[in-house]
Amino acid sequence: MPVVVVVVSLMVGGGLLAREVYRTPDVQQDAILALPSSTARPPGQQPGPGTVELTPDAAAHPLHEDVRRLLQRYFDSINNRDYDAWRTTVTKARIQAKSRPAWLHDYRSTKDGSPLVYRIDAASDEDLRVLLGFTSVQDPLDAPDALPGSSCVHWKLTLPVTLESGNWRIDNVAGYTTPEATKC
Template sequence: MPVVIVVVSLMVGGGLLARELYRVPDPQPDAILALPSSTARPLAQQPGPGSVELTPDAAAHPQHEVIRQLLQAYFDSINSRDYEQWKTTVTKARIQAKSRPAWLQDYRSTKDGSILVYRIDAVSDKDLRVLLGFTSVQDAADAPETLPGASCVRWKLTLPVTVESGHWKVDTVAGYTTPENARC
């Protein structure tokens, strides 16, 4: 009888362990999931919605919701020309590198949308790299130097995100990355 009790106990314990090991994780209900679109919007519908969306790969990262909210506030500040809000989303180094007058000049006609986070990669516990793409429309006179006269630009870049004073912030873009851009 004691042998039967030991065997049954081991089987039940093994079954519970196997159930936990092979359990499918719960879906992330708070993540806005999207896949890259293969169809382009007509120019009149650019830049597209201003909400930050995540691919399933980005949504699998444990910090995905914090990063999505950070980027949402970052792009909202640009779209509403709110320098004070923008300052809450970026590091002190980035604020020092971009004065209010320069920031307002740089983003005076910019409207960003179709924002999609492709990947979130950890560099360390306090540093992430976020691969994202978005569409930007602006006055042709405010086009990037690489695309003179472009009123609509599709961007792909890697944004460094770091913990500063206990909060995730968008850091200065270092020389390790070159943003890709193309006319819409």
């Protein structure tokens, strides 16, 4: 009988330990969760809402809320044509690469929406890679070189996010990634 009690106790303890080890991380309730949509919005509803959303996979990352807030400020600054606000979301190198006149010209007719963070990966303690999709509408004359004349573009890309002076900032997109752009 004592052997049975010991064996049952070990089994229960092992089960509780396994439950903790294999438990999925808790998702914060303040995270805005979404799944990729398989239905396209009608042209009149593009680019969609401006609120940054996260897939459950992205929301499971411990820095998801920092990334979501950063991207929200980033997209808001573009949609509001606010270069000074944009500067607070990007690295010094990116600011140096894009002057105020060039930025205002590049985003003069841009409206971004439906931003969805698919995944957040740590490249190091101070660098993240954020897989992101969003929709951009613009004057066809301001369309990206890859899709001339397009007034609506779906983008998917990996954004490098780095810790700079104690704050997370969006860095220049390096040559390791090529943004995917498709016409709406």
